[in-house]
Amino acid sequence: MALAEKYMIMFQKECSNLSIIVLNNLHRLKANPKDSIAIEKMLQAADTMIGDSRFINQKEFEHVSMLLVETFNRVEDVTEKSKEIEFFIDIFTKIIKH
Numbered sequence: 001m002a003l004a005e006k007y008m009i010m011f012q013k014e015c016s017n018l019s020i021i022v023l024n025n026l027h028r029l030k031a032n033p034k035d036s037i038a039i040e041k042m043l044q045a046a047d048t049m050i051g052d053s054r055f056i057n058q059k060e061f062e063h064v065s066m067l068l069v070e071t072f073n074r075v076e077d078v079t080e081k082s083k084e085i086e087f088f089i090d091i092f093t094k095i096i097k098h
Contacts, residue, residue, distance in 0.1 A: 030089070033077055039075065049061065
């Protein structure tokens with residue numbers, strides 16, 4: 001197996017694990033919109049996914065992660081972002097199932 005292929009597999013697994021972290025924290029935010037720890041963990045995972053996606057040239061995944069960061073960055077209370085939370089729950093559920 002070529003080194004590039006090994007890196008691709010490694011980063012795909014990491015993106016999958018990070019997607020689970022994002023999804024779990026989206027569910028936490030749905031239950032408690034003021035959970036700043038959930039927001040922080042979700043944004044850290046999404047930020048890492050942006051870099052990983054660039055490395056493995058997964059533009060759609062990169063864009064979804066960037067949109068998530070743009071939506072929730074510098075937000076302490078997501079009470080008014082319930083539609084966005086549902087949108088991202090749907091997206092990341094599909095990513096994980098894929």
